[in-house]
Amino acid sequence: MTAVTNESNEKYRGPAGDLADPSATVLSGRSLIKTFGKVIGLDGVDIDLFPGEVLAVIGDNGAGKSTLVKALTGAITPDSGQVFLDGHEVHFKTPQDARSAGIETVYQTLAVAPALDISANMFLGRERRRPGVLGSVFRMMDKKGMREDAGKSMANLGIATVQNMGQAVETLSGGQRQAVAVARAATFATKFVVLDEPTAALGVKETGQVLNLIQQIKAKGLPVILISHNMPNVFEVADRIHIARLGGCAGVITPKSHTPTEAVAIMTGATTLQRG
């Protein structure tokens, strides 16, 4: 499978696991350590996200996949280690910092206000004002413009099941709500999008729609980090798969190099990655 290029004592990281120079990546984490009291959350993890790829992060419960992604997006601050965005070291203190840098996260809870309409949710926290005196003095929101742009964002991602941007989010199905949250992230992200277990609560058909959205985001040129438990989903959309295990990284594989069964075996520690 992969050629053996050096004989260092470092643990083999798998066929897609060679560390890159951070100047060539969108995002790189190096030797990230995070402890919670005596519990080790991250045990010196390295990770790379390349331009235009879908990187899946899989792992058992407590393997450190959420902690890893939180450390990369400012939700927690690592105790030590470095994070590079486009080759420059960054120190995100809050999710807001990461957001300002162009990183959008779709949380498992979706972070939508159900009683507000789709357009209001898309622009929640970054409402646009009307031009001129109405905006500057009277602080009026540009509701019409935001509604139009929300419709465009949804259409760009091929979401046609929702037409009326004035519809309250609570009247939407689970998949449609997910689509709103994903569309929001895709619209405002300039660096990459993080999706945290986007299909966990969805049925088969709606899961298919979300996977389709991930492909659409990739087609726009935005890299995606997909945190998931679901092997079929991961193997369908991911370019590379980072396997988190016991606070570290058990290896990085691709859907071509390994089967889902092998991935689960590596994830649970039943096998370890070997060269060859």
Added chain:
Amino acid sequence: MTSVSTHAPASAAEQFAMRRQSPVQRLQQLLHSHPSLSPLLVLIVAFVVFTILNPRFAQPSTIGIILQQVAVIAALAIGQTLIILTAGIDLSVGAIAILATLFSANLAVKGGVPGILALILGVLVGVLAGGLNGLLVTRLRLPPFIVTLGTLSIFTAIALLYSGGQQVGRRQMPAALNWAGTPILIGPFRITTGVIVVAVLAIVMAFILSQTSWGRHVYAVGNDLEASRLVGIRVDRVLLSVYTVAGLIYGLTAWVQIGRSGTASPNAIVDANLDSITAVVIGGTSLFGGRGAIIGTILGALIVGVFRIGLSLAGVDDQWRVLATGLLVIIAVSIDQWIRKVKA
């Protein structure tokens, strides 16, 4: 680009979902998108019924009296609406308004402070009192019910201690403090400048809530606090500002109250807390936060006022008004529960 399967023929379930809806379901959806419709309907029906019972009810003079009677509670209820929209509640509204009236009146009458300055300082007391509620809610993370239950007693006690339990009488009151009681004639309706002040207050707050991003954040925070935090809204700042703005509104209401009664008394508007909450709830604003509007609150306050005068003109004991108000509250909350279950 591929499209998310939309043009596939409708499945049985989708056809079921697109079936014609019953009139009840359509009513539910209508009320869901326009929660102020039900109080509007109640107001219209009440108006018609009371006019039939006693034709004097529909006279401009009666309507003028209703507007004057309703003004103070409606104004307090505007502040209360802001707080309830954030899923909070304010039990200290009346206490803050009384504190502000006594502060202004005593400053002017006993302290010799010019009327305008006394007025401004009184409004400022409202702002500070509201801000204190906001600080306790956001810094100590106490439930608004507990915070305002505590400050209800604290503000009432301060008002009594400061005024010595004495009311400031009509003849001593400076003109600036009494201005809101000036009678004016708008068409056939005899009202006071205080009614105009409250109407302007309602329009300004309705505009801010529906048209500015601050207003939208008030709804978002009340609807889903954690989601608001995650999208980057500074939740504590929104909450603190809501309680402070509510305090400002209570301070202005104190001015309207002095104009209405001509006095500043520690025993005035004792029912203001519950009356303001009643107006908000009858007006269709949800006690669970994130849903409602100023227009509903104004309608709610008007409904209570219309029942009061209407039943009295119909020659019915005032206790029937109290009973009817209680029924309306329960019906309004039931309707809120029902329309929140709406599905597309």
